[in-house]
Amino acid sequence: MQSSATYHPHPTSLTSAKASASKALPSANLFLFLFLFLFFPSFLSAQSYFRYPLDSLPNLVSPFGGLRDNHFHSGIDLRTNGHEGLPVYAAADGVISRIKIQKGGYGKAIYIEHPNGYSTVYGHLQAYNGPVADWIHQYQYINQTFEFDKIFLKPFLKVKKGDTIGWSGNSGTSSGPHLHYEIRDTKTEKIKNPALFGLVPIDTLKPTIFKIHIYKFVAEGLLLKKQILVQPKTTLLRDSIWVLKDTLLVDPDTYGFGIETYDYIHNAKDEKGIYEYALKLNGTPTFKHTLNQFAFDESKYINAHIDYPWYRIEKTRIQKCFIDDGNMFSTYTTDVRKGRISFESMQSQTGELLFVVKDFNKNTYYLKCLYKIGAPKPDADRMAYLKSIEGKQMLLPGKSQLVQGNGIVIKLDPKSIYDTVYYELQTLFPQKDTYSKEYSFHTPNVPIQAAFDIAIEPSGFAPGLENKLVLAYSNGKSDFLRSAGGTFDKGWVRGKGANFGNYCVALDTTAPTIKPIRFKNPEKENDTARWDFEIKDNFTGISKFNAYLNENWILLDYDLKNQQITYYFDEMYTLVKQSIQQNQNEGNLQIFADLKIILEDAKGNILEKHFPMELR
Structure with missing residues (x-):
């Protein structure tokens, strides 16, 4: 297939499709157009360059930057109402720059580079359409492979806005039928919020805050001092601002705040991620988080963005209103203290905190919390924390560090940890059907940013089975082991550790x-x-x-x-x-x-x- 081939299997554009529909239902479409023009002009402006990739109005399963395990959602998930096989359209003129098929991830995906400096990505496809489908089929047979990742350095197939490039599906690690859609800066690969290009759903619902977390700071992280449930019985509505009835009593100390917050787009029961939230202290902005764009290599900073230990235990995500140590995510605007509030230096003993949460359509929720600074007093929680770390070893962020025990060697990357860690490395009795001692390395409730090197000395295995040895991991709460990879090398099983927890050596001799x-x-x-x-x-x-x-x-x-x-x-x-x-x-x-x-x-x-x- 020649690289200059033009790909126009489905020339129908969104404009012509709307024109055809308007002939059938002129009054309904005129009403829809006027409604969008008057109340949601940003949606219509999207047609100036990027069109919506499906035959429907924007309907989000998951918005841009949604909170996921170990990452922020790097695009938007578009609803297909539980169906597969819906036509997926090129959002604008361009050339196919990459095709990637994998058993996990985005499954069957296609990348289109556009002349305006942006690229669009379409993931979890069921199948491809037209000449690109033929090329993929030939490529897979020639190379005898299902999975591949092909980046085209020269122009490959051209597409026109509105061409059918594939069919929506559920491939990869999708949790259900939908289309994953991204807009990226072609040069930097930064992911852009599609709402910036007008792909905004009709939305008149305000976000809300369910809970406030109040923290003090210690060397290794945070002390959760108080939780405030935001409920009708705990709040009053005054001039469109919700006000907590009870005044918050704080010590003359440094605090940080976090919120459990959700947006609602299509109905008041479907909780979505937040576009922007902010905190003001006595009218002065101290912190703001806005999801307009981010880079892929930043995405794992979500584990410093949220209260990670709380999420591990309670399965709800509290988003911090301050930049915690080790958090390099680029979406924040803060004061010089990075959102931390020093009540010990306040001139007045009373004041107010204002939490502001908004969606892209500027539906905004305000929550005010009045505070009063009390007299200094010993903090029993802090004293208990200091006692708990006595005698423990310390790891510092930003440094390569070596941790050694009898039969185990761990080397941490400078980016492995976000904050100071006080740890213990314990040697435990071996589990059944394992081939080394079991080692407990700190707790899984503390996140890892970059994987660390780990090597364990095996024992008790039959000669000739060295290539079947593998590192095994558990969270320390159960005996369930999962593979952590690794290979046998010079008497040790060496691999990567992605989490704190328990490690040992196992043997895999069983075929699929x-x-x-x-x-x-x-x-x-x-x-x-x-x-x-x-x-x-x-x-x-x-x-x-x-x-x-x-x-x-x-x-x-x-x-x-x-x-x-x-x-x-x-x-x-x-x-x-x-x-x-x-x-x-x-x-x-x-x-x-x-x-x-x-x-x-x-x-x-x-x-x-x-x-x-x-x-x-």
């Missing part, structure tokens, strides 16, 4: 398993143009998978979250069938072929399974 997925309805099985298999691995995970039909390689689709591989009948099925027909007696109407599937896990354990398959 496979079984056909049978349809309960025989008619459906006869009509289907696909074969499905469930594949599982007990520990380190499936790393390679290949299938052959009468020794001819065939393309499998791997659905990681459902542990399923699928062969969709293609030209290889037809070729094998024709070859068999030419070499067998005409009287034999049934045609069978040998389907060989080979699975391999991360430790090289291999399963080869043969299935006699009837070709219909």
Whole structure:
């Protein structure tokens, strides 16, 4: 396929689609246009460059920058109402710059570079459309691979605004059918909030605050001093500002505040992430967090942005109204104290805090908290904390550091930790079916930013099984172990640690398993143009998978979250069938072929399974 090929499989633009619809329903569309023009002009302005990639008004499953495990959401998730196979359109003219297919992540994704300096990304697709689909299919067969990541350094296929580039789906680690959509700065790769380009849903609902957390600071982090539930019985509404009835009593000390806050877009029960929140002290801004853009390598700072220990235990995310130590996220505007409030230096003993939360449509929620500074007194919580770290070793952020024990060596990267850590490295009795001592390294309730090197000396394994050894991890609360990777090297099993917790060495000698997925309805099985298999691995995970039909390689689709591989009948099925027909007696109407599937896990354990398959 030539790189100069023009790709126009679906030339219908949003404008022409609206024109066609308006002919059928002129009054309804005129009303919609006037409504959008008067109340949401930013939505219409999006049509000046980027169009909405689906045939609907913007409907968000998840907004830009939503709070996720270990990352901020790097785009917007667009609702497809539980359906797959909806047409996905190019948001603007451009060229396809990258195609990535993986069993996890965005699954089937396509990247388009536009002449205005931005690129758009479309993830979790079910399938691709047109010449790009043909190119992908050929590339996968030539390279005998399902997964690949192809970046085009020269112009590849051109697209026009409104071209159908694929079909919405549920591929990768998607939790349900939807379209993941991003706008990136092409040069810097920073992710932009699509709302800045007019892709804003109709929204008249205000955000809200459910809870306030009040902290004091200690060397290793935070002391949670008080929680305030924000409820109708604890607040009064005065001039569009909610005011807490009770005055907050604070010590003459330095404090930080955090809030549990949500936005509502399409209904008052569907909690979404916040676009912007701020804190003012006696009318003076001290902190503001605004989600307009961020870089991919910043995303894990979410673990310093939220109260991470609280989230680990309570499963709700408290967003800090100050920049904590080690947090380099670029979305903040603060005073010189980075949002920390020093009540010990206040001239007046009383004052007010104002929390302001808003969405992109400027729906705004205000919450006022009056405070009073009390007399100095000993802090029992701080004294208990200081006693708890007595005798413990200390790790400092920003430094390479070595932690050693009997049979274990850990090397921390300068970016491994956000803040000072007082830790213990404990040696425990080995678990059953493990091949080293078990080591407890601090607590999983403290986050890790960059993975650290870890090496453990194994023992008790049979000679010749060195390449089957692997690091294993648990949270210390249960005996459940999961693979942490690693390889045997010079008498040690070496790998990376992504969390504080418990580590040991395990052995993986068990090959993956496979079984056909049978349809309960025989008619459906006869009509289907696909074969499905469930594949599982007990520990380190499936790393390679290949299938052959009468020794001819065939393309499998791997659905990681459902542990399923699928062969969709293609030209290889037809070729094998024709070859068999030419070499067998005409009287034999049934045609069978040998389907060989080979699975391999991360430790090289291999399963080869043969299935006699009837070709219909």
